[in-house]
Amino acid sequence: MSSISRDDVAHLARLSRLAVTDEELDRFAGQLDQVLAAVARVGEAAVADVPPMSHAVPLTNVLRADEVRPSLPRDAVLAGAPAAEEGRFRVPRILGEEE
Amino acid sequence: MTTMTTGDRLVDYDEVLTRYEPVIGLETHVELGTASKMFCGCATTFGAEPNTHTCPVCLGMPGSLPVANAAAVEATIRIGLALGCRIASWSRFARKNYFYPDIPKGFQTSQYDEPLCVAGHLDVEVDGREYRVEIERVHLEEDTGKNLHVGGSTGRIHGADHSLIDFNRAGIPLVEIVTRPVPGAGAKAPEVARAYVTELREIVQALGASDVRMEQGSLRCDVNISLNPIGALELGTRTETKNVNSLRSVERAVRFEMRRQAAVLDGGGRVVQETRHFHEDTGTTSSGRSKEEATDYRYFPEPDLVPLAPDADWIEQLRAALPELPAARRARLQQEWGISGTEMTWLANAGALGLVEQTVAAGASPGDARKWWLGDLARRANEAGTELAELPITPAQVAELSGLIAEGTINDKLARQVLDGVLAGQGGPAQVVAAQGLAVLGESDELVAAVEAAIAGAPDVVAKVQSGKVQALGALVGAVMKTTRGKADAGTVKRMLEERVLSS
Numbered sequence: 001m002s003s004i005s006r007d008d009v010a011h012l013a014r015l016s017r018l019a020v021t022d023e024e025l026d027r028f029a030g031q032l033d034q035v036l037a038a039v040a041r042v043g044e045a046a047v048a049d050v051p052p053m054s055h056a057v058p059l060t061n062v063l064r065a066d067e068v069r070p071s072l073p074r075d076a077v078l079a080g081a082p083a084a085e086e087g088r089f090r091v092p093r094i095l096g097e098e099e
Numbered sequence: 100m101t102t103m104t105t106g107d108r109l110v111d112y113d114e115v116l117t118r119y120e121p122v123i124g125l126e127t128h129v130e131l132g133t134a135s136k137m138f139c140g141c142a143t144t145f146g147a148e149p150n151t152h153t154c155p156v157c158l159g160m161p162g163s164l165p166v167a168n169a170a171a172v173e174a175t176i177r178i179g180l181a182l183g184c185r186i187a188s189w190s191r192f193a194r195k196n197y198f199y200p201d202i203p204k205g206f207q208t209s210q211y212d213e214p215l216c217v218a219g220h221l222d223v224e225v226d227g228r229e230y231r232v233e234i235e236r237v238h239l240e241e242d243t244g245k246n247l248h249v250g251g252s253t254g255r256i257h258g259a260d261h262s263l264i265d266f267n268r269a270g271i272p273l274v275e276i277v278t279r280p281v282p283g284a285g286a287k288a289p290e291v292a293r294a295y296v297t298e299l300r301e302i303v304q305a306l307g308a309s310d311v312r313m314e315q316g317s318l319r320c321d322v323n324i325s326l327n328p329i330g331a332l333e334l335g336t337r338t339e340t341k342n343v344n345s346l347r348s349v350e351r352a353v354r355f356e357m358r359r360q361a362a363v364l365d366g367g368g369r370v371v372q373e374t375r376h377f378h379e380d381t382g383t384t385s386s387g388r389s390k391e392e393a394t395d396y397r398y399f400p401e402p403d404l405v406p407l408a409p410d411a412d413w414i415e416q417l418r419a420a421l422p423e424l425p426a427a428r429r430a431r432l433q434q435e436w437g438i439s440g441t442e443m444t445w446l447a448n449a450g451a452l453g454l455v456e457q458t459v460a461a462g463a464s465p466g467d468a469r470k471w472w473l474g475d476l477a478r479r480a481n482e483a484g485t486e487l488a489e490l491p492i493t494p495a496q497v498a499e500l501s502g503l504i505a506e507g508t509i510n511d512k513l514a515r516q517v518l519d520g521v522l523a524g525q526g527g528p529a530q531v532v533a534a535q536g537l538a539v540l541g542e543s544d545e546l547v548a549a550v551e552a553a554i555a556g557a558p559d560v561v562a563k564v565q566s567g568k569v570q571a572l573g574a575l576v577g578a579v580m581k582t583t584r585g586k587a588d589a590g591t592v593k594r595m596l597e598e599r600v601l602s603s
Binding site for chain 2: 011015016017054055057059060061062063064065066067068069070071072074077078085086087088089090091092093094
């Protein structure tokens with residue numbers, strides 16, 4: 001049984017701002033379904049006394065002291081930007097979003 | 100009765116309450132005053148040149164790894180403790196995924212189902228009645244960058260040609276404090292909302308966790324409001340009003356939304372669950388086009404940050420180091436100064452509590468300290484359109500001024516001139532007195548000369564006084580005060596005149 005629909009893929013593509021063609025939707029739905037099925041096999045091992053794990057290392061409270069360290073030079077920061085203006089990243093008009 | 104304003108039908112406020120019960124809820128964001136950002140060592144200083152406080156971590160460069168700021172975690176726990184929250188023994192960061200130009204990683208590092216602090220409360224007082232605001236959660240996240248919209252007529256997003264992004268603010272630690280819905284405030288709902296934000300602001304300030312300046316955005320508030328028809332069992336639909344940037348606006352936003360929603364419901368309509376924007380100039384809200392699929396943030400645990408597991412020792416250490424909280428401090432000072440609850444509220448509302456306390460600590464009597472801060476200084480701050488604390492005078496200087504009056508060096512009238520001098524940056528009170536020669540004249544040669552000149556200059560008045568009309572002496576006192584430009588002590592002058600006129 002398919003666990004991810006074509007509509008699910010279209011929805012996720014929209015959220016991820018990816019332009020996906022109709023043909024790709026079909027293909028990705030099939031591929032993602034296989035990926036999910038593979039991952040779902042973890043469920044077979046996850047018995048009740050094994051808590052879900054989000055981190056591979058048994059560490060907690062890894063913190064840094066509140067100390068200022070040098071930032072990057074602005075030229076370097078903006079060097080990789082497609083466009084910059086007045087020391088800022090320049091982006092196209094933001095549409096269909098709130099202020 | 101309904102009226103039309105900016106396209107929205109509004110019900111009169113008093114009438115709203117005859118049919119509906121308001122329920123408010125507040126989400127407050129506080130930018131912490133740490134030296135460095137939440138997950139990197141970039142500085143957090145306000146007002147720096149754009150993009151000069153950025154690095155691979157806060158710019159979201161691939162391969163960069165965040166490490167949480169210990170001071171930010173502690174500040175969040177301290178805020179939670181001050182609000183009576185339970186501190187989680189296990190807490191994780193989560194990715195809140197969405198696309199927006201001011202969020203460089205494509206997600207905001209926040210907390211989702213495992214916040215650091217839960218289940219607290221804050222009691223606030225409005226018109227002598229106490230209201231309990233339950234706190235649902237306090238969690239830690241990071242701020243976004245700042246957009247500058249170019250090409251539109253007013254710098255707004257609509258009509259803009261393109262936008263410019265400054266990431267200096269991106270990654271500054273942000274604490275979000277979320278209340279549970281607050282029912283039962285009735286007509287006082289707007290004031291309760293304001294009192295809550297006011298008290299929360301004072302607590303955060305007392306903790307030294309943030310400078311909580313609403314006008315600079317270091318404390319920001321979203322206000323949720325819904326109306327329940329009286330007697331109805333189900334909850335009304337809420338709106339979330341953003342862009343509420345002053346304490347006064349919190350109150351106005353609640354009031355406006357109550358009136359607007361009542362009109363919608365009266366007309367048989369349904370309140371739309373949406374984000375609305377508050378407009379400071381008109382005191383109204385307008386529908387904000389909601390972020391597309393706004394609720395679909397696909398949260399998941401942040402794999403690059405290990406969980407936070409504050410142990411009991413750490414929490415108790417932080418609890419023990421909490422300062423005296425504002426409510427306890429107000430109760431103590433009220434007793435120490437022997438003033439009424441109403442006076443205390445005035446002082447607190449005027450932002451004068453700390454100033455008066457410091458002035459008293461510097462040697463002034465509580466009565467004098469209150470008189471200066473709530474009187475002349477409050478008026479001057481008001482005239483200058485600023486806060487008391489922003490006036491260029493220190494509590495120590497006010498105490499000094501008060502001391503100069505007490506020892507008789509100056510009188511109240513001269514004190515006001517001294518105040519002018521201090522506020523104009525001419526130095527402390529004693530310096531101004533010395534520089535301008537403002538001290539009260541004792542029985543000096545100068546005063547004796549002025550008294551004798553007044554007597555010599557008005558033989559008719561002297562004759563009247565000598566014939567028994569003692570009140571005529573007032574004219575002579577006035578003449579001396581005029582010659583000495585108010586620097587003489589009226590009592591001294593009167594005595595000196597009497598000695599000379601009545602004994603001759």
